[in-house]
Amino acid sequence: MGEIHTVTLVLEAAALYGATGVLFALAFLTVGIGRIDPGARGSGLGFRLTILPGVVALWPLMLVRWIVGGAPHGGDARDDKGVR
Amino acid sequence: MAATYTPVHWNRHKKIYDLGIGAGIALYIGVFIAVASATGSASANTSPEILIISALGACAFFMLHVILAIGPLARLSPAFLPLLYNRRHLGVSFFLIAFSHAAYATIWYHAYGVLNPLVSLFVSNPRYDAIGSFPFESLGAFALLIFFVMAATSHDFWLNNLSAVVWKSVHMLIYPAYALVVLHVLLGAASGHGGSALYVWTVAAGFAAIVTLHVTAGVVQYLRDKSHERMIAVGWIDAGPAREIPENCARVVSVPGGEGIAVFRYDGKVSAVSNRCAHQMGPLGEGRIVDGCITCPWHGWQYDPATGRSPPPFVEKVATYDVRMASGRVFVNPKPNALGTPAEPAKIG
Numbered sequence: 320m321g322e323i324h325t326v327t328l329v330l331e332a333a334a335l336y337g338a339t340g341v342l343f344a345l346a347f348l349t350v351g352i353g354r355i356d357p358g359a360r361g362s363g364l365g366f367r368l369t370i371l372p373g374v375v376a377l378w379p380l381m382l383v384r385w386i387v388g389g390a391p392h393g394g395d396a397r398d399d400k401g402v403r
Numbered sequence: 404m405a406a407t408y409t410p411v412h413w414n415r416h417k418k419i420y421d422l423g424i425g426a427g428i429a430l431y432i433g434v435f436i437a438v439a440s441a442t443g444s445a446s447a448n449t450s451p452e453i454l455i456i457s458a459l460g461a462c463a464f465f466m467l468h469v470i471l472a473i474g475p476l477a478r479l480s481p482a483f484l485p486l487l488y489n490r491r492h493l494g495v496s497f498f499l500i501a502f503s504h505a506a507y508a509t510i511w512y513h514a515y516g517v518l519n520p521l522v523s524l525f526v527s528n529p530r531y532d533a534i535g536s537f538p539f540e541s542l543g544a545f546a547l548l549i550f551f552v553m554a555a556t557s558h559d560f561w562l563n564n565l566s567a568v569v570w571k572s573v574h575m576l577i578y579p580a581y582a583l584v585v586l587h588v589l590l591g592a593a594s595g596h597g598g599s600a601l602y603v604w605t606v607a608a609g610f611a612a613i614v615t616l617h618v619t620a621g622v623v624q625y626l627r628d629k630s631h632e633r634m635i636a637v638g639w640i641d642a643g644p645a646r647e648i649p650e651n652c653a654r655v656v657s658v659p660g661g662e663g664i665a666v667f668r669y670d671g672k673v674s675a676v677s678n679r680c681a682h683q684m685g686p687l688g689e690g691r692i693v694d695g696c697i698t699c700p701w702h703g704w705q706y707d708p709a710t711g712r713s714p715p716p717f718v719e720k721v722a723t724y725d726v727r728m729a730s731g732r733v734f735v736n737p738k739p740n741a742l743g744t745p746a747e748p749a750k751i752g
Contacts, residue, residue, distance in 0.1 A: 330519070356560065356564055358408055366560075369411075373558070377556070377565075
């Protein structure tokens with residue numbers, strides 16, 4: 320029974336994380352994304368739906384990017400904001 | 404190339420590539436089911452559902468090997484470069500097949516009890532100390548989690564917003580995930596899920612092929628680097644006779660401890676730029692000059708060979724290198740200029 324309780328707890332935590340990610344993604348994909356990446360301004364629904372799973376999975380990182388703003392660090396070869 | 408993001412930058416080649424992936428998947432699953440049914444390798448107790456689960460799993464496993472083989476094969480021979488261009492599409496397709504396998508298996512084996520199917524998946528078999536009945540499903544589940552993160556971050560948006568280093572690190576997780584999948588398959592065979600000797604040997608041969616390809620590609624690259632180390636001892640790098648570089652193509656030379664240099668021949672002159680595309684560090688030297696611009700073979704990013712700058716409105720830059728001609732041979736200063744610095748092309752006498 321202990322294993323069932325532990326696994327249930329972990330899965331519930333994962334579900335909570337995912338649900339939070341979905342709520343965050345709604346705000347991020349409508350408002351935040353254009354603020355952290357100019358290339359996303361004016362992009363269509365198809366692109367936003369394409370990156371939706373990643374936003375849900377990595378929402379804490381995107382939240383930090385949204386709050387802090389600016390280009391990512393750590394050796395990015397791109398030194399400007401041109402996007403394709 | 405486009406100024407704003409789109410889901411996929413479709414072109415004719417990508418459509419053909421994706422059609423090939425779809426046809427290959429359908430063919431593999433169809434042949435798998437037909438052969439398993441005809442040869443009796445599916446036992447009398449094997450239901451159609453289990454056969455489909457097996458076919459999806461085997462197809463995903465095969466696709467994973469293809470994905471892992473493309474990189475070293477392309478380094479060993481340019482003939483494999485077309486497979487490399489849209490590898491991300493193959494990766495996402497692989498994830499969808501692997502996910503289908505996992506979802507169908509979870510429903511089939513765990514959805515008809517009193518427990519939540521996902522809870523059942525992890526607790527129904529607690530024998531982590533027994534090889535013959537190891538809960539191999541959990542290994543597959545963890546690998547699938549890694550593949551999900553990789554597939555979900557395959558768009559250029561993630562490369563730009565996670566940074567190239569973080570993005571590459573995330574996608575290098577394919578190797579531990581591959582190890583988990585190999586164990587998932589072998590331990591699954593050991594506990595009676597498809598475990599003939601031929602099956603196990605096939606898995607071992609696939610693993611050996613992937614390891615051999617990677618080691619071979621690494622050794623070849625090492626030998627190329629050593630050869631160029633000798634040249635740099637005399638200062639500028641001898642990139643060989645200019646006439647041996649095909650028109651609008653490049654020869655790649657290496658700098659010890661540095662990055663490769665792509666020496667392009669075009670319009671009766673030569674120019675040298677970094678071999679690494681600013682996008683995903685793609686091998687510019689394996690691309691061609693199209694409409695006057697070096698065009699990366701991976702995703703088509705372009706640069707002026709004399710300045711290392713992308714044509715407007717794009718603003719990406721790569722490093723340029725000074726070049727000169729002597730007795731018909733191209734010599735390159737191994738010290739890179741700043742990104743996007745114009746370097747006078749050397750005229751081929």
